[in-house]
Amino acid sequence: MISTSKVQFVPGITIWKQIVDDLQARIDSGELVENQKLPGEADLAKAYGVNRHTMRRALQELAAMGKVRIQHGRGSFVAKHVFDYELVERPRFSEWVKKYNKPGKNDILEAAILNLAELPELARIQQYGVFPEYSQVAMIKTLGRVGEEPISIARHLFFGEALLALVDDLHAGRGITESLRQHGIQDYTRMRSTISAAMSGPQERELLQVEKGEIVFVCENVNVDTSGVGIEFSTVIYPSSRVRLVYEPG
Amino acid sequence: MISTSKVQFVPGITIWKQIVDDLQARIDSGELVENQKLPGEADLAKAYGVNRHTMRRALQELAAMGKVRIQHGRGSFVAKHVFDYELVERPRFSEWVKKYNKPGKNDILEAAILNLAELPELARIQQYGVFPEYSQVAMIKTLGRVGEEPISIARHLFFGEALLALVDDLHAGRGITESLRQHGIQDYTRMRSTISAAMSGPQERELLQVEKGEIVFVCENVNVDTSGVGIEFSTVIYPSSRVRLVYEPG
DNA sequence: TTCCATTTGTTCGTATGTATA
DNA sequence: TTATACATACGAACAAATGGA
Numbered sequence: 248m249i250s251t252s253k254v255q256f257v258p259g260i261t262i263w264k265q266i267v268d269d270l271q272a273r274i275d276s277g278e279l280v281e282n283q284k285l286p287g288e289a290d291l292a293k294a295y296g297v298n299r300h301t302m303r304r305a306l307q308e309l310a311a312m313g314k315v316r317i318q319h320g321r322g323s324f325v326a327k328h329v330f331d332y333e334l335v336e337r338p339r340f341s342e343w344v345k346k347y348n349k350p351g352k353n354d355i356l357e358a359a360i361l362n363l364a365e366l367p368e369l370a371r372i373q374q375y376g377v378f379p380e381y382s383q384v385a386m387i388k389t390l391g392r393v394g395e396e397p398i399s400i401a402r403h404l405f406f407g408e409a410l411l412a413l414v415d416d417l418h419a420g421r422g423i424t425e426s427l428r429q430h431g432i433q434d435y436t437r438m439r440s441t442i443s444a445a446m447s448g449p450q451e452r453e454l455l456q457v458e459k460g461e462i463v464f465v466c467e468n469v470n471v472d473t474s475g476v477g478i479e480f481s482t483v484i485y486p487s488s489r490v491r492l493v494y495e496p497g
Numbered sequence: 498m499i500s501t502s503k504v505q506f507v508p509g510i511t512i513w514k515q516i517v518d519d520l521q522a523r524i525d526s527g528e529l530v531e532n533q534k535l536p537g538e539a540d541l542a543k544a545y546g547v548n549r550h551t552m553r554r555a556l557q558e559l560a561a562m563g564k565v566r567i568q569h570g571r572g573s574f575v576a577k578h579v580f581d582y583e584l585v586e587r588p589r590f591s592e593w594v595k596k597y598n599k600p601g602k603n604d605i606l607e608a609a610i611l612n613l614a615e616l617p618e619l620a621r622i623q624q625y626g627v628f629p630e631y632s633q634v635a636m637i638k639t640l641g642r643v644g645e646e647p648i649s650i651a652r653h654l655f656f657g658e659a660l661l662a663l664v665d666d667l668h669a670g671r672g673i674t675e676s677l678r679q680h681g682i683q684d685y686t687r688m689r690s691t692i693s694a695a696m697s698g699p700q701e702r703e704l705l706q707v708e709k710g711e712i713v714f715v716c717e718n719v720n721v722d723t724s725g726v727g728i729e730f731s732t733v734i735y736p737s738s739r740v741r742l743v744y745e746p747g
Numbered sequence: 748t749t750c751c752a753t754t755t756g757t758t759c760g761t762a763t764g765t766a767t768a
Numbered sequence: 769t770t771a772t773a774c775a776t777a778c779g780a781a782c783a784a785a786t787g788g789a
Binding site: 749750751752753754755756757758759760761762763764765766767768 | 770771772773774775776777778779780781782783784785786787788789
């Protein structure tokens with residue numbers, strides 16, 4: 248139950264806005280946790296000492312802000328936090344995660360040297376015309392987390408003789424950017440990303456801890472070095488319930 | 498059925514590659530049309546005079562290229578054409594559609610003057626801090642097409658006294674960019690886009706002509722004028738089966 | 748609900764040509 | 769020359785998914 252002992256409404260601001268601010272603060276502070284069921288509208292109205300219509304107005308606003316999720320016939324719930332993943336020219340997982348003041352991790356699920364000819368995505372890789380025709384690539388599959396929340400499954404393919412060593416290197420727990428630097432890649436940039444959507448498969452559901460029927464983003468990324476030569480082709484899967492993609496030019 | 502009378506395999510190139518080229522040419526030429534079911538693997542193999550494994554290898558390749566779609570237990574189908582919608586600083590529907598050599602249309606579904614206070618997305622609009630606090634906005638709902646294919650449902654909100662006239666103007670059938678120019682907006686750019694995904698609702702299914710269970714992209718866009726003042730907030734829905742979003746920096 | 752035909756997915760085995768040590 | 773490895777191609781059988789009766 249929610250204690251409203253300290254909430255005293257001030258005149259001049261609409262009451263529903265003050266309730267919005269109060270509930271928002273409780274959610275942001277962690278007092279109310281994700282997916283927690285809020286009391287019914289009638290109970291909430293009573294607790295705040297307002298009419299149910301006033302309470303509803305506040306809940307509608309919180310729903311529009313994405314802070315709560317209202318389900319007809321079930322109740323209101325604290326919405327899951329959604330991470331904004333920005334599409335930028337220099338995507339660096341470790342830099343991005345700092346925004347959220349939580350520890351970021353990239354667990355290695357799998358690492359192997361693969362023959363280029365056996366890759367199912369070979370046709371799409373070749374069409375960009377930036378990847379040298381090595382016979383082998385380093386494949387590394389990772390699970391990205393922010394705090395304890397799984398946020399991405401990535402399948403990285405690294406092109407270049409020197410980068411085959413990444414298969415052993417990354418086991419050591421270093422970040423990708425740092426490991427690339429140790430193999431002569433001082434800088435790399437995003438050349439292109441394509442964004443599709445799909446239903447989550449059983450493997451994704453297990454790794455990303457999402458329910459059946461949830462939607463995932465499927466991003467195919469091409470990264471190149473400073474001279475425009477292809478370094479990495481990655482396929483990254485994000486749960487759309489926890490990640491929103493953001494484009495901000497300039 | 499597919500006639501293979503002309504297909505003679507030449508030595509030096511693997512048979513499955515020659516089959517890929519043959520089928521790709523038939524798809525690109527229009528002989529095989531979108532969503533058309535191909536004969537079963539066994540029948541195709543027989544028609545080409547090869548083993549089922551060889552036929553499968555070719556089909557796998559075509560699937561990886563996005564030319565066909567293979568469904569376990571159902572068969573193989575000629576894949577739908579997917580439009581690449583690029584995230585750019587100056588998005589202009591009429592410019593983009595030229596890429597596909599098809600006529601682009603933007604039908605007006607609805608146009609009205611709305612009170613700002615009544616908008617469900619008000620909270621999200623205000624958080625950007627770029628939109629002036631007008632009491633009214635022009636709301637225009639459009640259905641975008643490329644050729645005859647519905648490609649987007651957009652709900653545009655235009656901010657500014659002068660832009661309220663757009664509600665009547667756009668009925669005339671002009672493009673948005675042109676109409677904005679006539680009301681003093683010479684140029685506008687994308688400040689931010691957020692990309693989410695959702696299951697298609699009944700209204701979207703009817704307008705976009707997609708099946709139940711298909712996924713849509715939901716993009717919220719903020720457009721500003723040259724001095725950074727908010728001009729337009731739009732929510733655009735794309736069917737993920739026909740549209741892929743693309744980010745290309747630089 | 749169960750049963751069945753169709754179709755793709757997977758795994759055996761066999762044979763052949765080519766490149767490499 | 770011989771031996772090995774590998775990709776290609778063919779053959780057969782069974783597993784798994786789908787849709788209709």
